[in-house]
Amino acid sequence: MVATLSPAKKLVLTAACIALCVVVPMAFHAIPNAGTVFLPMHLPVLLCGMLCGWPFGGMCGLLGPLLSSLTTGMPPAAMLPAMMLECAVYGAAAGFLMKRVRTGRLYPDLYISLIPAMLLGRIVSGIAKALIFAPGTTLVGWATVSFVTGLPGIVIQLILIPAILFALTKAKLIPARY
Numbered sequence: 001m002v003a004t005l006s007p008a009k010k011l012v013l014t015a016a017c018i019a020l021c022v023v024v025p026m027a028f029h030a031i032p033n034a035g036t037v038f039l040p041m042h043l044p045v046l047l048c049g050m051l052c053g054w055p056f057g058g059m060c061g062l063l064g065p066l067l068s069s070l071t072t073g074m075p076p077a078a079m080l081p082a083m084m085l086e087c088a089v090y091g092a093a094a095g096f097l098m099k100r101v102r103t104g105r106l107y108p109d110l111y112i113s114l115i116p117a118m119l120l121g122r123i124v125s126g127i128a129k130a131l132i133f134a135p136g137t138t139l140v141g142w143a144t145v146s147f148v149t150g151l152p153g154i155v156i157q158l159i160l161i162p163a164i165l166f167a168l169t170k171a172k173l174i175p176a177r178y
Contacts, residue, residue: 004175010052014060020044021064021087022071029074036145039153041065041075042121045087046161049094050113051174057091081132086125093117106177110162118157122146 005013021041028034035041045064049057065083069075075083097113126142147154168174 005052010056013052014048014056017044017048017060018064018067021060022068025068025074026072029072035074036149037152038156039150041068041083041087042090042118042153042157043160045091046094046114046117046157047164049091049096049117050098050110050161050165051168052095053099054092054095057093057095058088059091061087061089061091082125082128085128086121089124090117090121093120104178106166107162109177110165111158114158114161118154 021044024044025035025040028038028040041064045057045061048060052060062084065075065080065087069077069080094113094117097117098109101109101112103109103112126137126146129142130137165174169176
């Protein structure tokens with residue numbers, strides 16, 4: 001997936017994913033606390049990294065939350081820096097791992113790339129909040145917000161991202177991996 005797209009297609013897909021970082025959360029934020037539960041911005045960032053590679057995924061992760069915050073006020077300014085770091089790590093790690101993991105089967109490749117990227121992004125977000133943006137954040141508080149509150153979003157990511165990639169491949173919108 002990552003290596004076979006032209007640079008122009010990668011730029012277009014990255015721009016589309018950045019736009020989705022603004023549009024998708026708008027639907028979820030109509031419901032109170034839905035953003036922290038369903039994690040809608042993470043979907044396009046992870047997709048971008050897996051489709052386009054680590055530089056594009058990282059850039060999508062930085063620019064998506066920033067553009068969303070500037071145009072919609074979501075995420076709020078206090079959460080923006082940690083979310084930008086978290087999403088940048090999501091996109092970069094997903095792209096980096098997707099390029100290097102080659103089991104010979106698509107679904108193991110996807111999950112072996114997706115799960116560590118999701119964990120690494122959460123860890124970076126927790127470190128950023130604890131050290132820089134929200135001193136006093138406890139390990140229990142971080143774990144609760146990162147894994148318990150966001151569990152529905154994590155499950156959605158683990159189901160939707162492989163399904164979307166499979167559908168794009170089947171529709172021949174992206175090349176097959178194997």
